[in-house]
Amino acid sequence: MTADAGRGDADRSDAEAGGGLGSRELAAAAAIALAVVLATAAFPMLVDARAAYEIPVERQAGAGDLAEPTGDAWESVETVSVPLSSSGAAVPGGSDATVDSAGVAAARTDERLYLRLSWDDGTANTSTDSLRAFADAAAVQLPVSTEKQPPIAMGSADDRVNVWYWNGADGTESLLAGGAGSTTRLPESAVEATATHTGDRWAVVFSRSLASDRANVTDVDDGEDVNAAFAVWEGSNDERSGQKAASEWYYLSLGPDDGGAPYETVLWAIAGAAVVFTTLVTVEGVRRTRGE
Amino acid sequence: MSTDDTVSRTDETARQTEDGDVPLAEGVDHQIAMVMDLNKCIGCQTCTIACKTNWTESGGREYMYWNNVETKPGAGYPRDWEELGGGWDEDGQSRTPGELPEKEEYGRAWEFNHEAIMYEGSDEPLRPMENADWGPNWDEDEGAGEYPNSYYFYLPRICNHCTHPSCVEACPRSAIYKREEDGIVLVDQDRCRGYRYCVEGCPYKKVFYNAQTKTSEKCIFCYPRIEGEGPEGEVRPPSCAEDCPPQLRHVGFLDDEEGPIHKLVNEYEVALRLHPEYRTEPNVYYIPPYAPPQTSESGETVDANRIPRNYLEELFGPAVESALNTITREREKAERGEESELMEILSTVNNDDQYRLEVFDDDG
Numbered sequence: 001m002t003a004d005a006g007r008g009d010a011d012r013s014d015a016e017a018g019g020g021l022g023s024r025e026l027a028a029a030a031a032i033a034l035a036v037v038l039a040t041a042a043f044p045m046l047v048d049a050r051a052a053y054e055i056p057v058e059r060q061a062g063a064g065d066l067a068e069p070t071g072d073a074w075e076s077v078e079t080v081s082v083p084l085s086s087s088g089a090a091v092p093g094g095s096d097a098t099v100d101s102a103g104v105a106a107a108r109t110d111e112r113l114y115l116r117l118s119w120d121d122g123t124a125n126t127s128t129d130s131l132r133a134f135a136d137a138a139a140v141q142l143p144v145s146t147e148k149q150p151p152i153a154m155g156s157a158d159d160r161v162n163v164w165y166w167n168g169a170d171g172t173e174s175l176l177a178g179g180a181g182s183t184t185r186l187p188e189s190a191v192e193a194t195a196t197h198t199g200d201r202w203a204v205v206f207s208r209s210l211a212s213d214r215a216n217v218t219d220v221d222d223g224e225d226v227n228a229a230f231a232v233w234e235g236s237n238d239e240r241s242g243q244k245a246a247s248e249w250y251y252l253s254l255g256p257d258d259g260g261a262p263y264e265t266v267l268w269a270i271a272g273a274a275v276v277f278t279t280l281v282t283v284e285g286v287r288r289t290r291g292e
Numbered sequence: 293m294s295t296d297d298t299v300s301r302t303d304e305t306a307r308q309t310e311d312g313d314v315p316l317a318e319g320v321d322h323q324i325a326m327v328m329d330l331n332k333c334i335g336c337q338t339c340t341i342a343c344k345t346n347w348t349e350s351g352g353r354e355y356m357y358w359n360n361v362e363t364k365p366g367a368g369y370p371r372d373w374e375e376l377g378g379g380w381d382e383d384g385q386s387r388t389p390g391e392l393p394e395k396e397e398y399g400r401a402w403e404f405n406h407e408a409i410m411y412e413g414s415d416e417p418l419r420p421m422e423n424a425d426w427g428p429n430w431d432e433d434e435g436a437g438e439y440p441n442s443y444y445f446y447l448p449r450i451c452n453h454c455t456h457p458s459c460v461e462a463c464p465r466s467a468i469y470k471r472e473e474d475g476i477v478l479v480d481q482d483r484c485r486g487y488r489y490c491v492e493g494c495p496y497k498k499v500f501y502n503a504q505t506k507t508s509e510k511c512i513f514c515y516p517r518i519e520g521e522g523p524e525g526e527v528r529p530p531s532c533a534e535d536c537p538p539q540l541r542h543v544g545f546l547d548d549e550e551g552p553i554h555k556l557v558n559e560y561e562v563a564l565r566l567h568p569e570y571r572t573e574p575n576v577y578y579i580p581p582y583a584p585p586q587t588s589e590s591g592e593t594v595d596a597n598r599i600p601r602n603y604l605e606e607l608f609g610p611a612v613e614s615a616l617n618t619i620t621r622e623r624e625k626a627e628r629g630e631e632s633e634l635m636e637i638l639s640t641v642n643n644d645d646q647y648r649l650e651v652f653d654d655d656g
Contacts, residue, residue, distance in 0.1 A: 089464070090464070091464050091487075091489065092389055092462075092489065092492070128486060128503065128506055129503045130395050130503055131392055131393065131394070131395050131488070131491070131501045131503065132392050132394065132395070169506075170506065180464065181464050181465045181466060182465075183465065183485070240485075240486075240487045240488075241464050241465075241485070241487045241489070242464060
């Protein structure tokens with residue numbers, strides 16, 4: 001049967017042949033099937049591009065100006081709004097943190113991981129040079145063992161955490177902690193940070209080489225997702241130590257396929273095919289019932 | 293020796309447990325202590341300078357006086373420190389919030405016009421080059437009361453190396469701690485991250501923030517000296533004590549039951565804690581001050597206390613009454629030519645009696 005071979009005849013002959021689907025219906029069904037399959041394959045990307053607690057990590061060919069908080073390279077990178085709340089730590093003001101959310105964006109090259117934190121703060125507190133001055137600060141917490149999710153408050157003795165810490169007065173530190181109060185500065189930190197305060201907002205880019213062969217330092221180059229939590233201190237509110245606005249655990253999407261989970265696409269395609277099949281069966285059933 | 297479980301913390305008068313042991317902080321083998329006889333202090337600040345030249349001359353410590361001598365009644369150092377909170381609440385279990393003093397309350401290190409006067413021939417008076425309106429001892433010798441019955445006395449203050457230190461409790465990192473061998477309270481400079489909770493938490497405001505090192509610092513009771521690492525490799529008392537012209541301090545261990553500290557504090561109960569209501573249980577004790585009696589307008593001596601007892605009670609608690617009575621009674625015994633061990637301890641000029649620092653050296 002060719003397209004030009006008289007559609008009416010074909011229809012008729014199909015109908016005569018026992019009430020089966022005509023070529024027009026087939027074409028329509030095929031179009032619907034294609035649309036549904038495409039739609040369902042695309043659906044997760046459109047509607048559910050990011051799983052809860054996921055920080056997508058965009059792979060970039062070169063570092064460009066990723067190290068700059070206002071760098072152009074960040075324009076294409078999705079920023080996740082991460083809610084923050086008081087840590088409730090047992091220090092004075094432990095339930096009195098100021099900042100309620102931070103934007104977190106992540107990018108990587110073959111060698112380095114870049115994390116950009118940004119948050120609203122009308123006052124840039126960049127000094128600890130007087131008795132009553134406390135500096136604005138931010139931190140990223142990672143499990144030392146990437147397969148683990150340590151207790152959120154500075155990990156535990158068995159599940160230690162690395163902390164990438166920056167404050168407006170003293171720059172960057174790499175820390176190790178095994179529970180609240182155990183934070184210890186690691187010598188020769190490989191973490192770099194650059195910060196800018198523009199308008200009423202801080203933006204800080206942390207970066208570090210992905211791989212680490214040092215003991216007690218998170219090695220993030222194993223192609224696995226890595227848990228991460230975030231915290232911000234408002235210096236003008238005397239925030240320091242456990243008086244901070246902290247997030248829950250999120251994860252940096254560094255897994256095998258940065259474009260999304262492939263099994264999801266397959267599942268959605270199967271679901272789409274099932275929808276088409278069910279529709280065709282239903283249409284055919286209706287036609288037969290009508291005696292066409 | 294530590295017997296905290298046998299003594300009630302809330303009983304301020306509990307100086308000894310029932311079996312005679314001196315209550316010490318948990319985990320502390322012995323407790324270093326100091327008794328200062330306020331009747332001997334002449335306000336010369338030699339202790340202050342001895343401390344300063346040893347420990348706080350530079351490097352962000354310029355404003356610090358780990359040892360200071362302030363006039364009482366007076367605002368003290370830092371200004372109005374008694375109103376800044378800290379310490380423990382009534383049950384001794386919860387800390388009360390404290391405040392960080394303003395830098396100005398400690399006083400600034402003034403720049404003087406030395407250059408102009410010494411080298412440029414200026415005939416201006418020697419004075420601070422900027423407006424000076426507060427500093428340590430700004431209110432020196434002002435005191436209180438009306439002529440001819442005005443009164444004041446000097447109060448030397450160092451860290452009290454408390455048995456129940458609220459500064460230690462305040463630190464979320466255990467960077468400030470009470471060391472095991474003698475209960476000296478120290479800040480581990482490697483652990484400290486400059487949070488300043490200890491500065492807030494100390495009701496005596498004897499922990500200081502160093503804005504250069506970004507850590508907190510405090511009196512170390514000259515521990516290298518009492519460990520024999522001082523001058524000539526000898527065991528020596530802290531500089532503030534040894535350099536004191538009137539030798540008003542006794543230094544030793546609270547739990548050295550043969551020593552003068554134990555006798556003054558626990559036996560005669562004449563050496564008292566400053567502001568016991570802060571409940572940190574200081575280990576620096578004071579012999580409360582006497583003053584000449586009041587005089588009338590015509591210059592006649594009147595049988596009335598020049599320093600009001602209620603003021604001394606504000607500083608040293610209700611035990612001040614019986615402490616002064618005991619001293620009066622013992623002094624009268626000595627005046628009658630009778631033997632008074634208390635008067636001998638308080639009036640000794642023998643340094644070996646004043647400073648007993650090696651009694652526990654054989655403990656291993």
